[in-house]
Amino acid sequence: MTAALQIFWLLVKPKSRGFFRLVPTGRKRDLLRLAFFAVFGLGCALGIYLLSVWFLRGCLSVELVGTLIPRKLMSLTLLILLSILLMSTTISSFSIFFLSDDLSLLISKPIPWGPLYFARFLEMILHSSWMVVFFGLPIFLAYGKVYQGPPVYYLAMIGLFIALILIPGALGAMIATLLTRMFSARRSRDLMIVLVVAGFVLLYLLIRAMKPEQLLDQESFGTMMEFLRMFRTPGMTFLPSVWMTDALFPLLESKPLPVIMPVAALCSTAAALVVISAWLGAAFYQNCYARAQEGRLRWLSPAGRDAVQGRIFGPWLDRLAARLGGMTGPLLAKDIRVFMRDANQWLQLLLLAALAAVYIMNFVYLKAADFSWFVLYTVNHVLLGLVLSGIAVRFVFPAVSLEGRAWWIVRTAPVRMRDFLHSKLLIHLLPLQALAVMLSVLSAAVIGVPLVFAVFSVALMLAMTLGVCSLGIGIGAMYPRFHAENAAKIPTGIGGVTYMIVSMGFVLVFLLASVYPSFTLYQLPKHLSRPVMRPAWFFASLATLVLLTLIATWLPMFLGRRSLARRAS
Amino acid sequence: MIEIEHLEKRFGNFQAVSDLNLKVNRGEVFGFLGPNGAGKTTTMKIMVGLMNPTRGRVRIGGIDVQQEPVRAKQKMGYIPDRPFLYEKLSGHEFLSFMAGVYSMKGKAGADRAEELLSLFELLPWADELVESYSHGMKQRLVMAAAILHRPEVVVVDEPMVGLDPRGAVLVKNLFRQLCHDDAGTVFLSTHTLEVAEELCDRVAILQRGRVIAQGTMEQLRQQTGNDGSGRLQEMFLQLTDPEKSVAAGAGATL
Numbered sequence: 174m175t176a177a178l179q180i181f182w183l184l185v186k187p188k189s190r191g192f193f194r195l196v197p198t199g200r201k202r203d204l205l206r207l208a209f210f211a212v213f214g215l216g217c218a219l220g221i222y223l224l225s226v227w228f229l230r231g232c233l234s235v236e237l238v239g240t241l242i243p244r245k246l247m248s249l250t251l252l253i254l255l256s257i258l259l260m261s262t263t264i265s266s267f268s269i270f271f272l273s274d275d276l277s278l279l280i281s282k283p284i285p286w287g288p289l290y291f292a293r294f295l296e297m298i299l300h301s302s303w304m305v306v307f308f309g310l311p312i313f314l315a316y317g318k319v320y321q322g323p324p325v326y327y328l329a330m331i332g333l334f335i336a337l338i339l340i341p342g343a344l345g346a347m348i349a350t351l352l353t354r355m356f357s358a359r360r361s362r363d364l365m366i367v368l369v370v371a372g373f374v375l376l377y378l379l380i381r382a383m384k385p386e387q388l389l390d391q392e393s394f395g396t397m398m399e400f401l402r403m404f405r406t407p408g409m410t411f412l413p414s415v416w417m418t419d420a421l422f423p424l425l426e427s428k429p430l431p432v433i434m435p436v437a438a439l440c441s442t443a444a445a446l447v448v449i450s451a452w453l454g455a456a457f458y459q460n461c462y463a464r465a466q467e468g469r470l471r472w473l474s475p476a477g478r479d480a481v482q483g484r485i486f487g488p489w490l491d492r493l494a495a496r497l498g499g500m501t502g503p504l505l506a507k508d509i510r511v512f513m514r515d516a517n518q519w520l521q522l523l524l525l526a527a528l529a530a531v532y533i534m535n536f537v538y539l540k541a542a543d544f545s546w547f548v549l550y551t552v553n554h555v556l557l558g559l560v561l562s563g564i565a566v567r568f569v570f571p572a573v574s575l576e577g578r579a580w581w582i583v584r585t586a587p588v589r590m591r592d593f594l595h596s597k598l599l600i601h602l603l604p605l606q607a608l609a610v611m612l613s614v615l616s617a618a619v620i621g622v623p624l625v626f627a628v629f630s631v632a633l634m635l636a637m638t639l640g641v642c643s644l645g646i647g648i649g650a651m652y653p654r655f656h657a658e659n660a661a662k663i664p665t666g667i668g669g670v671t672y673m674i675v676s677m678g679f680v681l682v683f684l685l686a687s688v689y690p691s692f693t694l695y696q697l698p699k700h701l702s703r704p705v706m707r708p709a710w711f712f713a714s715l716a717t718l719v720l721l722t723l724i725a726t727w728l729p730m731f732l733g734r735r736s737l738a739r740r741a742s
Numbered sequence: 743m744i745e746i747e748h749l750e751k752r753f754g755n756f757q758a759v760s761d762l763n764l765k766v767n768r769g770e771v772f773g774f775l776g777p778n779g780a781g782k783t784t785t786m787k788i789m790v791g792l793m794n795p796t797r798g799r800v801r802i803g804g805i806d807v808q809q810e811p812v813r814a815k816q817k818m819g820y821i822p823d824r825p826f827l828y829e830k831l832s833g834h835e836f837l838s839f840m841a842g843v844y845s846m847k848g849k850a851g852a853d854r855a856e857e858l859l860s861l862f863e864l865l866p867w868a869d870e871l872v873e874s875y876s877h878g879m880k881q882r883l884v885m886a887a888a889i890l891h892r893p894e895v896v897v898v899d900e901p902m903v904g905l906d907p908r909g910a911v912l913v914k915n916l917f918r919q920l921c922h923d924d925a926g927t928v929f930l931s932t933h934t935l936e937v938a939e940e941l942c943d944r945v946a947i948l949q950r951g952r953v954i955a956q957g958t959m960e961q962l963r964q965q966t967g968n969d970g971s972g973r974l975q976e977m978f979l980q981l982t983d984p985e986k987s988v989a990a991g992a993g994a995t996l
Contacts (some may be wrong), residue, residue, distance in 0.1 A: 498845075503838070503841075507828060510831055586815060586843045586844070589812055
């Protein structure tokens with residue numbers, strides 16, 4: 174046992190050292206950056222905490238149902254956290270148990286199965302759950318605050334959280350092992366991503382179909398009894414989220430006796446699942462790891478392979494590349510091919526299509542709620558800006574990093590860094606602008622905006638997308654992650670967060686500058702004799718819009734180029 | 743063809759390359775040798791524009807790499823020690839991409855790619871994705887890409903790693919042909935001293951960022967006081983660590 178523990182620590186040590194080396198040492202710039210993100214992260218957590226406290230107090234002040242809602246909400250929050258953790262641990266399990274680079278070294282050494290499995294399991298759990306825990310815990314701290322929970326509540330909360338995380342962790346490891354036994358690990362991970370995307374799309378549509386905005390309208394509930402019944406129905410008692418709620422709530426209310434059963438259920442299930450997953454791994458891991466090394470599309474016909482690998486567009490793509498010439502042509506052909514052959518990438522388009530459909534549907538519902546078209550028109554711009562920033566962080570921000578370890582090819586090629594970045598901008602700008610124009614036109618049609626506003630809206634979106642896209646390419650070049658395992662991981666670092674903050678800031682300031690011109694247009698029919706009330710404001714706003722677009726386009730591209738050139742030093 | 747003048751590279755307090763001066767002529771295969779950590783790869787990365795020097799300059803065919811990187815890179819081909827490529831492209835598509843990057847127009851680029859795929863015996867796998875290639879196949883593809891645009895200078899870091907004997911012979915013949923028939927220049931770093939001895943017209947031995955010896959094999963023998971039969975390996979050991987070379991020569995055991 175001692176020897177096994179020693180090996181376990183030996184395996185864990187390099188990873189933990191690697192983690193602590195992420196924390197910069199000494200340099201003032203790095204320390205400032207770390208301090209900024211620490212403050213930002215803690216600020217977000219504090220925001221969640223304060224919002225939860227405010228919401229829970231609000232719930233408790235409602236007569237009759239007020240005391241029922243927090244318990245139901247805790248159960249629901251835990252169920253959502255559990256679902257996210259299950260998806261995240263399963264996808265991480267494929268990478269950490271079967272696809273990591275260091276596995277070939279470890280598997281070839283005489284390391285006993287037990288320590289190896291638990292070291293990987295710990296890494297997988299920490300890797301996939303830290304963010305969920307960091308942003309989930311403030312909600313439970315808020316419960317403690319509002320209910321004035323005793324110290325034992327906080328202690329139990331930490332212990333039970335660990336047990337709760339172990340359950341999706343063990344299930345994720347088991348799912349990954351069983352799927353890899355049947356297919357290769359890469360294909361299984363891709364399959365999982367499809368399922369996750371499909372799950373999200375389904376969830377979106379279900380939530381939309383339920384029309385959650387009706388919750389705000391008390392009259393939409395038939396009777397008060399119907400409303401009460403909804404909260405009194407018992408949850409699914411076999412779910413760990415329900416056990417945890419049943420364990421924590423009595424503690425909040427200082428009634429420790431009913432706690433024993435749910436705690437026992439949660440802990441014993443977690444322990445049993447960890448043991449079963451280790452046993453399953455011991456039985457199948459060797460075979461599964463060998464299978465994981467097979468990544469080729471042998472099971473497809475040659476025509477199927479060509480279709481999957483995006484070769485049917487090959488000649489067309491080559492002609493387009495030749496016509497564009499310069500760096501843009503070859504880069505475009507290469508980027509499209511790589512995109513179409515990476516399931517992690519093209520599958521996200523499904524999510525994008527669902528997002529677009531839901532976006533338009535939202536305006537159908539909002540229109541039905543009798544909001545003024547000018548309010549909806551303004552809200553549409555804000556939402557569209559935020560949605561475009563969200564899409565850009567996933568698709569545009571990683572553009573430079575996606576060159577990956579083959580970055581040396583671009584660096585040693587006779588190509589100016591400026592031309593390379595401009596090509597990347599052009600390749601990503603056109604589809605993003607097409608999407609922005611499509612959403613802008615469709616939402617304008619749904620809202621029933623007059624033509625002149627629709628045209629103004631399209632012009633605003635074109636300019637804003639140019640800024641959002643340039644920020645993505647530029648900041649992506651300032652924070653490249655050439656060694657990221659897959660595209661989805663690239664925006665999860667400091668660079669991605671920086672981009673989101675800057676991009677959203679730009680969107681909000683840009684739209685603020687557009688308010689006065691829009692309002693002038695809105696007032697136009699009433700003031701035809703004096704179409705512009707304050708010409709100085711009007712023209713200053715338009716000049717600000719142009720200036721903001723130019724700054725957001727030029728500055729990040731300049732900084733990105735300079736940063737890439739400095740990396741060579 | 744290659745001029746390196748007072749080249750210096752520092753990483754914080756660590757001096758990787760110190761006041762390096764080299765001249766390599768057109769038509770030469772130049773061996774750049776040295777123990778691990780001597781600064782060979784750093785020097786080559788500066789030559790091809792992957793790194794900037796702290797001081798000094800590199801000129802390729804009279805063009806300063808730092809001042810006019812695009813023109814200088816047009817004259818060069820680079821073969822790194824580890825062949826990282828775009829894994830989701832096929833061999834054929836990768837060479838098409840490289841032809842585009844080097845502004846090789848339409849048929850000329852396609853014909854040259856075909857010729858090199860055939861030369862490096864990659865044609866049967868030309869339409870397979872690079873991710874399914876072995877290390878040696880990737881290395882061959884990188885070499886094909888490096889000479890696709892007929893560069894005047896080829897910079898090679900460890901050319902034989904991962905190559906099978908047939909591939910190794912192919913590469914040696916190719917470098918000879920490039921330099922002696924096509925008047926190109928090959929700047930090559932290797933730890934395989936037999937390869938350097940067989941291929942190189944001149945060599946430089948680098949240690950702790952400084953050149954400690956350079957010249958033809960004959961000149962090196964004179965510098966080390968070897969008689970006519972002295973092999974490069976013995977001279978290398980003698981130059982880089984005179985005390986340990988005695989133990990190595992006497993048959994050091996593990």
